[in-house]
Every structure is written in structure tokens, then in C-alpha cells.
Amino acid sequence: MARGLNKLTAISVRTAAPGKYSDGGGLWLFKRPDGGGQWFLRFTIHGRRREMGLGSVSDVSLKAARHAADAARTVARANKDPIKERDRQSREAASSIHLLKDIALDAFESRKAELKGDGKAGRWFTPLELHVLPKLGNIPVAEIDQKDIRDTLAPIWHTKADTARKAMNRLGLCLKHAAALGLTVDLQATDKARALLGRTRHKSQNIPALPWIDVPAFYASLDAGSVTHLALRLLILTGIRSGPLRFLRQEQLDGDIWTIPGEAMKGRKDATPDFRIPLSGEALAVIEQAQRHARGGYLFPSARKGVISDATMARHMEREGMEARPHGFRSSLRDWLAETTDAPHDVAETMLGHTVGGTVERAYRRTDFLEQRRILLERWANHVTGNSGQVVALLRGQSS
Structure with a gap:
């Protein structure tokens, strides 16, 4: 056992009077008068002293608090701020639950004001609604890649070239919207999908006109x-x-x-x-x-x-x-x-x-x-x- 570490025991944590107690290595227990308590880690990074909460004693055992403190110290030794790293990991985890269908609707709402008639005609959203969301709508936006997009639009890429182009453009805007929300997405996914799909072979036809x-x-x-x-x-x-x-x-x-x-x-x-x-x-x-x-x-x-x-x-x-x-x-x-x-x-x-x-x-x-x-x-x-x-x-x- 390293000197100065693991000073506390499970019994002392449970019976300690109100106050602050060191377990060593910067891990501390703060015991409240009501019997509850909180774990926190003190560390120094980039010349700044910081405190990182590790959870309450009712949810985090002494053993778990020590594991969390060890992980944070490892991050700090790599010259990274453990608090910022934890926040980054939380954001990445949260991004996995943002489905494309929700991002698409949010992107549409944010653009209504710049669309003709507030987008009531549905022309902006329809290409997504008909050709993208049925296949990709329930997939977390962070997981969507160029292969998903290629497989989704391939059936109409040559037969309905203009519609496919609009769907691809709208999807690209949705990915940018997700990135603006702080989600981790591949902003080049649509460009890569275009490369996989190749140039369209469809030739546009003139609208039939009466002589x-x-x-x-x-x-x-x-x-x-x-x-x-x-x-x-x-x-x-x-x-x-x-x-x-x-x-x-x-x-x-x-x-x-x-x-x-x-x-x-x-x-x-x-x-x-x-x-x-x-x-x-x-x-x-x-x-x-x-x-x-x-x-x-x-x-x-x-x-x-x-x-x-x-x-x-x-x-x-x-x-x-x-x-x-x-x-x-x-x-x-x-x-x-x-x-x-x-x-x-x-x-x-x-x-x-x-x-x-x-x-x-x-x-x-x-x-x-x-x-x-x-x-x-x-x-x-x-x-x-x-x-x-x-x-x-x-x-x-x-x-x-």
C-alpha cells in the first residue's frame, strides 16, 4: 500500500462525524451534519488547483471512490483536466441518444423563418421525410456515416436525381445543425456519400407543355x-x-x-x-x-x-x-x-x-x-x- 493512501475504512466513512477527512492522494470525504456525505478529489492541473466531485457516499462506496480517483489522477498525469475530460465523455455519451429524426425536425424549425411561407408547403422537409427518415430516422446522428447515406439514397440516385440531390443537401444541413448543438458528427459524410454514389445518370425531362x-x-x-x-x-x-x-x-x-x-x-x-x-x-x-x-x-x-x-x-x-x-x-x-x-x-x-x-x-x-x-x-x-x-x-x- 502506498504511503499516505487509503487512510479511511468503510466503518470510519459510515461513523465519521461532520467534517472533512482525507483518504490520501487528494481524495477527500466531506461528511454533513445530516449524516450524508460527498466524495471529492483535489488535484492541480496547469498550475491551477481544482476540486472534482465523485458522488455521494450513499451512491459511491469507498472502493468505488478510490477507483474514480485513480482514473482521474491518470488523466491528470497525461496533462489533461479530468473534469473537462469527464464532461467531454458525457457529451459524447449523450450524443448517441440524439436521433436523426429529432435533429431533422429541430433543424427544420430553426430554418422556418427563412423559408417561403415559413416552410408550410413542406418542400424543405419532404425529401427528408420521404427518402431519408424512414431508413435513418431512428439512428443516433453521431452514428450515421457515408455508407448509411449511400445505401439510403442509392435507390433514387439515378432515377430521381433532383429529389436525391435535395435530400442529400437537407441531410448535410441536419448534420451541421447537430454539430452546432455540440454533437459529434461527421460533417463530411454527405460529401463522401456523393463520392460513393458517383455522378447521376438521370437526364431531366421538360415539363409537358401545350403547343x-x-x-x-x-x-x-x-x-x-x-x-x-x-x-x-x-x-x-x-x-x-x-x-x-x-x-x-x-x-x-x-x-x-x-x-x-x-x-x-x-x-x-x-x-x-x-x-x-x-x-x-x-x-x-x-x-x-x-x-x-x-x-x-x-x-x-x-x-x-x-x-x-x-x-x-x-x-x-x-x-x-x-x-x-x-x-x-x-x-x-x-x-x-x-x-x-x-x-x-x-x-x-x-x-x-x-x-x-x-x-x-x-x-x-x-x-x-x-x-x-x-x-x-x-x-x-x-x-x-x-x-x-x-x-x-x-x-x-x-x-x-
Whole structure:
């Protein structure tokens, strides 16, 4: 037995009066007046004297306290702080109980404010919910590695490349979120998984579109005055994406101008200017009819709550036996512009809300071609309503 160690006995620990008693080697017993007591270890590390609690006498025996003290001294001899090492081990142990499904939900909640509509559409979380969490959701996030990710996404990596890409990106954000919470995770796991999966072979397919020559017949069939019919009519007349149209609010309308907030436009940032759409006479007539259905400030509400969905418009076209989809009307308009007008490229692309030119070019070009687009959209309205098939010649030098 080393000199100065193991001074106490099990009996002396049990019968000791209130006070502090040394067992040697820095191990101490503090006995309280109520009969209870506490073990603690005194040690010096990096020139600082510290005290480390080892538990109560009711839970930790003298023998166990000595083992704990020996382990802590070994850590200190390695020039490490036993208290910090114990805390680190506790964090690592705790990280094993944080399941990916819980981390994913927490990451989603923390990002809602920066997502369009607070993420209510579900587009951020859906790739995880459908393709990742069913297999990895109940696994501790600290245990997930590139092989787990590869095996999870391999079935859709080539067949649903865009969905797989989104799922991989969301999973990477979840791992970063876990790391920010202090959990031990492999932040390179998604990059390693991509390397294992290889490049996708899937080729993206264009959304089926109705030929512009056939648009008038379909437009004429939308004559019920329902929310679905009116939404499809305005979608055709403006060439806008369905998202901004479905969330159209009364306050966005000012005369014959519809102003869409910049953050609501796909691929645009909060600092991007709002996007103005000149409304043709036919578009204004459609909006007037839609006013009868307005609810909660939205012109195209759903039957239950919120606004009409893109799927509702798509299902109507499916029931009509059409392969084309609502988004395809943007292609119909673009083809009409290319084949029947002399509209400059910049004007035609701006009509679809596309960003045209580089950063410097956009900084110097202050026009949004509003008046040129007004003329073209009026002609387009004449075409889709069957009133005109004339070719438009737009002067390239004209500006708003």
C-alpha cells in the first residue's frame, strides 16, 4: 500500500462525524451534519488547483471512490483536466441518444423563418421525410456515416436525381445543425456519400407543355368560373409560375399592375426588386371574377383552408386527358414569342421572370421592359381568347 493512501475504512466513512477527512492522494470525504456525505478529489492541473466531485457516499462506496480517483489522477498525469475530460465523455455519451429524426425536425424549425411561407408547403422537409427518415430516422446522428447515406439514397440516385440531390443537401444541413448543438458528427459524410454514389445518370425531362396553337381551345374550356378555372386562365395569361399566382393577394394589385414581392420569385433573394406584371384587359376580367371567391386576402383559396394547390390545377388537366401541366404554359408563351413575334431576347425572358444578363449588366440596366411586355401580353391575351393571330413586331430599341 502506498504511503499516505487509503487512510479511511468503510466503518470510519459510515461513523465519521461532520467534517472533512482525507483518504490520501487528494481524495477527500466531506461528511454533513445530516449524516450524508460527498466524495471529492483535489488535484492541480496547469498550475491551477481544482476540486472534482465523485458522488455521494450513499451512491459511491469507498472502493468505488478510490477507483474514480485513480482514473482521474491518470488523466491528470497525461496533462489533461479530468473534469473537462469527464464532461467531454458525457457529451459524447449523450450524443448517441440524439436521433436523426429529432435533429431533422429541430433543424427544420430553426430554418422556418427563412423559408417561403415559413416552410408550410413542406418542400424543405419532404425529401427528408420521404427518402431519408424512414431508413435513418431512428439512428443516433453521431452514428450515421457515408455508407448509411449511400445505401439510403442509392435507390433514387439515378432515377430521381433532383429529389436525391435535395435530400442529400437537407441531410448535410441536419448534420451541421447537430454539430452546432455540440454533437459529434461527421460533417463530411454527405460529401463522401456523393463520392460513393458517383455522378447521376438521370437526364431531366421538360415539363409537358401545350403547343401555343392549341392554347385557345383549352382556354375556352375553362368557362365554369370556378377557382380552378380562373387560376388556370390567369396562369396562362400572365406566364407566371404557379406559386406567386396561387398566393396572389389583393394588396399586390394596383390598377393594371400586379407586383410580386421579390422574395416570392423563384431563385431570387430578399434584396431582389419586386417583379411587376402588366395585366391585359382579359387578365383584369379574370381577376374581377376571382374577387367573388377571395378568402383571407387570397384570390384563389382552396376549398378547405389556405390557397389552391398546384396539384389541383394539374389534376384538372389530367381529367381532361392532357399530358401537359400548368407549368408548361410558360413554355407555350415562350414558344409563341419566339415563333410569332420579333420580341428581343431580354424582353421575352423578362416576361417569364427570368434573370437576364450578368451582375454588372443588370446594375446598369434599370428597365424591366414594362411597356413592351404590356403590348406583348395584350397580344397574347388576344391569341388565347381566339381574337387575334397576328404577328407582333416589337422595336428592339424601345424601352419603358
